[in-house]
Each structure stands twice: as C-alpha cells, then as structure tokens.
Amino acid sequence: MSSKTYLLLAAAAVALIFSAEAADPDITSDFIVPAETPVNADFFTYRGFGEALSGGPKEGSFKATKASKVEFPALDGQSVSLTVLQFAPRGLNPPHTHTRSAELLVVVQGTLSVGLIDSNNTLYSQFLFKGDSFVFPKGLVHFQVNVESRYPAVAISAFGSANPGTVSLPKALFGSGIENWILAQSLNTTTDIIDKIIAANSG
Structure with missing residues (x-):
C-alpha cells in the first residue's frame, strides 16, 4: 500500500470517527426504556405542547417548551426532538x-425575523411568515426575533438529536465566570462596561 493511499484511508477513518461522535449513537434495540418504567402507549406519548401552541408566553418575552430525551424519555436513541x-x-x-x-x-x-452567521462571519437573515421554514445548520450561531410590537408569534423547531445541546452566547460570555479583563480585551472595551453588562443580566 502506497503512503498516499495509507494517508487517504487514515483521513477517511478519522472523518468517520468524528462524524460518528457528532451525532446520536445508533442503538441496538427498537427503543430505550429507563429502569422501572412500564412500556405502553403512554411511554410513546408526550402531552406537553398544548399550552405552548396557543400564542405568546404568559411571562417574559420568549419561552421554549422542549420535548427532548430529558422531558420525553422515549426519544432516547431516536435522534429526534422538538x-x-x-x-x-x-x-x-x-x-x-x-x-x-x-x-x-x-x-x-x-x-x-431570523438569522444565522456562517464560519466566514457572513450573516444570512430572513423574514418568515406563517407556514415558512428556515434551517439553521449544526453549530452555527443563530437567532429569532418577533419584530411585531402588538402580536405574538409561535414556531416549532425540529432537531436531528434527542439532545441537541444549546449554548446561549450571552450566558456563555457573561455568565460563565470568564475573567472580566479577558472579556474586556476580547471585546475591545473596559472592565467597567463588562461589569455593567454582567450586573444587568444577573438575577
């Protein structure tokens, strides 16, 4: 086997390993049942969306109601959530x-109004109406906002993982304990400004 062929096979193997780690693992049974859990039609049923589908949140400006494997254990191993x-x-x-x-x-x-930022720091934004869909690629920074001043909005998001993982940038930056001087230098500002942002977002 030539060194070039060996390198290509090694690169393919590494790519397969990393792609396997980036998705939910395959299971060797039809479904996964937590210990001491009876299996009947109720196990495969989730009734948590009724109130969430009826307009804006009762408190605050935004609310996410999840059906991931935490809230709906039947999803464990199924590579899907809502x-x-x-x-x-x-x-x-x-x-x-x-x-x-x-x-x-x-x-x-x-x-x-939605938007995503790709790895070249390009913003792709769109205004969506009822019935419109938009895809946010895995790992890319994105946001959604209701620009209406009078009417609520509701959307449903589907994920190809039973536990898609969410990293909020404001919380990650200003609520994670990163030292203020590091944030100040990274954002080209002062520690006083960082202190004010952290204070405004705490509690």
Missing part, C-alpha cells in the same frame, strides 16, 4: 448554537 418557541411582541431568542444538531424551524403563528 421545541415550541413562543414569542411575545418584540420577543427575542438571543444568539445561540446547537452543538449536536441542525434546527429546522417552521412558523405556525405570526411572523419572525
């Missing part, structure tokens, strides 16, 4: 990423 996103007027889902899945969003009520 989230209902409720937006009050001017409600915002801040910039965030999903580390383990792409997100396919469909607007079911109202309108949303």
Whole structure:
C-alpha cells in the first residue's frame, strides 16, 4: 500500500470517527426504556405542547417548551426532538448554537425575523411568515426575533438529536465566570462596561 493511499484511508477513518461522535449513537434495540418504567402507549406519548401552541408566553418575552430525551424519555436513541418557541411582541431568542444538531424551524403563528452567521462571519437573515421554514445548520450561531410590537408569534423547531445541546452566547460570555479583563480585551472595551453588562443580566 502506497503512503498516499495509507494517508487517504487514515483521513477517511478519522472523518468517520468524528462524524460518528457528532451525532446520536445508533442503538441496538427498537427503543430505550429507563429502569422501572412500564412500556405502553403512554411511554410513546408526550402531552406537553398544548399550552405552548396557543400564542405568546404568559411571562417574559420568549419561552421554549422542549420535548427532548430529558422531558420525553422515549426519544432516547431516536435522534429526534422538538421545541415550541413562543414569542411575545418584540420577543427575542438571543444568539445561540446547537452543538449536536441542525434546527429546522417552521412558523405556525405570526411572523419572525431570523438569522444565522456562517464560519466566514457572513450573516444570512430572513423574514418568515406563517407556514415558512428556515434551517439553521449544526453549530452555527443563530437567532429569532418577533419584530411585531402588538402580536405574538409561535414556531416549532425540529432537531436531528434527542439532545441537541444549546449554548446561549450571552450566558456563555457573561455568565460563565470568564475573567472580566479577558472579556474586556476580547471585546475591545473596559472592565467597567463588562461589569455593567454582567450586573444587568444577573438575577
């Protein structure tokens, strides 16, 4: 075997390993049942979206109601989950990423302005109406906002993972304990400004 062929095979093997780690693992049974859990039709049923599908959140500007493997254990090993996103007027889902899945969003009520930023720092934004869909590729920073000042909006997001992972950029930057001087230098500002941002977002 030539060294070139060997290098190509090694690169392919590494790519397969990394792609396998980036997705939910395959299971060797039909489904996974937590210990002491009876298996009947109720196990495969989730009833948590009823209130979430009826307009804006009762409190706050944004609410996410999830059906991941935490809330709906039958999803464990199935590589799928759903989230209902409720937006009050001017409600915002801040910039965030999903580390383990792409997100396919469909607007079911109202309108949303959405955007994503690719690895070249290019912003792709769109205005969505009821029935429109938008895909956010895995790992890319994205956001959604209801720009309406009077009407709520609702969207449903589907994920290709039972636990897609969400990293909120504001929380990751200003609530993780990174030293203020590091944030100040990274954002080309002062520690006083960083202190004010952290204080405004705490509690």
